[in-house]
């Protein structure tokens with residue numbers, strides 16, 4: 279027997295292909311004649327509650343774990359499931375299980391939220407006390423946060439220069455290709471655990487058929503998107519009634535898919551459409567794939583921002599001067615927004631899509647978040663929390679980035695004086711009102727422009743709809759928000 283037995287600790291990377299930690303563990307364990315590999319996932323409801331993880335996301339994670347268990351079994355790697363209610367007990371259980379199964383090394387893929395980094399540091403030091411080598415790998419991003427810096431050696435805070443630096447690095451290393459599936463390992467004799475059907479406190483009302491679990495599903499969705507929808511992506515991506523985006527975000531959040539796999543599929547589609555393409559295929563060629571890759575890089579960017587500015591994980595504004603803003607407190611407005619009963623159809627459609635599907639189209643995320651922070655003048659942290667508690671793709675870096683963008687408190691944020699006119703957004707991006715009618719059935723029979731603003735309807739018609747009046751006056755709200763920011 280050669281090699282060292284290793285434990286791979288899975289977290290937000292539930293796949294066997296292109297998984298750096300799994301790959302390294304298998305490489306050091308030595309294959310079929312080696313020392314064997316054991317996998318672990320820790321169910322920690324306390325950690326999930328503390329981080330507002332949505333039940334719909336946990337259900338997708340459980341479905342993904344069932345598939346992962348089978349995929350790992352094909353490699354002779356048993357998946358252990360440990361249950362620990364309290365986050366502080368997690369490092370101990372990882373090292374205890376590694377010891378119990380005679381593992382000399384532990385591998386995991388790094389996560390960059392503050393609490394996760396602390397947990398991982400605690401795991402590394404516990405492992406060291408037992409003479410075990412515990413290694414974190416770069417996997418969630420293509421490039422380790424901190425490796426791309428401005429000319430002054432700082433983390434980037436503006437997206438476009440970050441993207442340019444990313445492209446340059448990508449070209450200089452000849453691209454970053456996904457890893458394949460590692461080779462099968464030696465039998466360990468360790469029995470895999472059962473994956474629970476449900477976790478108390480994390481049961482959702484969203485139809486599970488919307489989000490089947492597992493990396494084969496994720497890859498099939500990616501391939502379908504790359505074959506059919508990536509070329510016209512740029513023209514279609516802003517219209518919530520048109521299924522023109524990939525809807526892959528839940529799979530990226532569960533880690534059934536990696537950034538590298540997304541970029542590789544987009545490059546392939548780009549090269550297929552442009553066989554004689556010269557230049558870097560991540561930035562040159564057809565607009566659709568190039569634009570889509572640049573969206574994936576927003577996710578990468580926000581992880582780099584979170585790693586460079588940990589305050590954004592701690593309820594702090596990126597632009598610290600904006601912390602002087604005194605937001606309104608209005609339980610009435612908060613409840614109306616959460617329930618999709620603001621009286622503004624496009625906002626209500628988005629909020630109800632979130633409740634029905636655990637997902638919301640990006641354009642409508644921007645509209646609902648901007649309405650919350652500027653028209654309602656409510657603290658962005660409350661909206662961020664509600665999104666996290668309901669999104670199947672809830673991901674702190676992107677959610678925080680999106681909220682702070684909308685609130686004009688973040689990196690590269692919307693300038694405070696450029697406040698979306700919710701009604702014009704609705705007319706522009708849901709011109710026929712199909713998206714609104716889909717999610718707001720009370721308005722199904724409203725015809726013409728009134729679908730965007732039912733207050734235009736004659737009184738009698740309006741009174742027949744079970745639909746509320748808006749709670750705030752748009753023009754006054756806009757002036758008020760601008761004044762608040764101007765004074766900073």
Ligand SMILES: Cc1cc2nc3c(=O)[nH]c(=O)nc-3n(C[C@H](O)[C@H](O)[C@H](O)COP(=O)(O)OP(=O)(O)OC[C@H]3O[C@@H](n4cnc5c(N)ncnc54)[C@H](O)[C@@H]3O)c2cc1C
Pocket residue numbers: 515523524525526527528530531570573574575576577578580638639640641643644647665669671672673674676677678679680681684
């Ligand atoms: C207020 C607000 C909150 C958000 N919260 C989240 C969140 O919790 N989790 C999350 O994954 N995304 C979040 N986003 C970003 C974006 O809305 C979603 O990633 C996107 O709607 C997912 O749909 P898709 O997979 O069809 O995207 P596509 O258009 O197909 O894009 C492909 C991938 O690129 C990434 N991406 C696209 N747009 C963005 C963006 N603006 N910022 C970061 N990554 C992006 C996503 O991973 C997405 O899956 C938020 C945006 C806003 C404005």
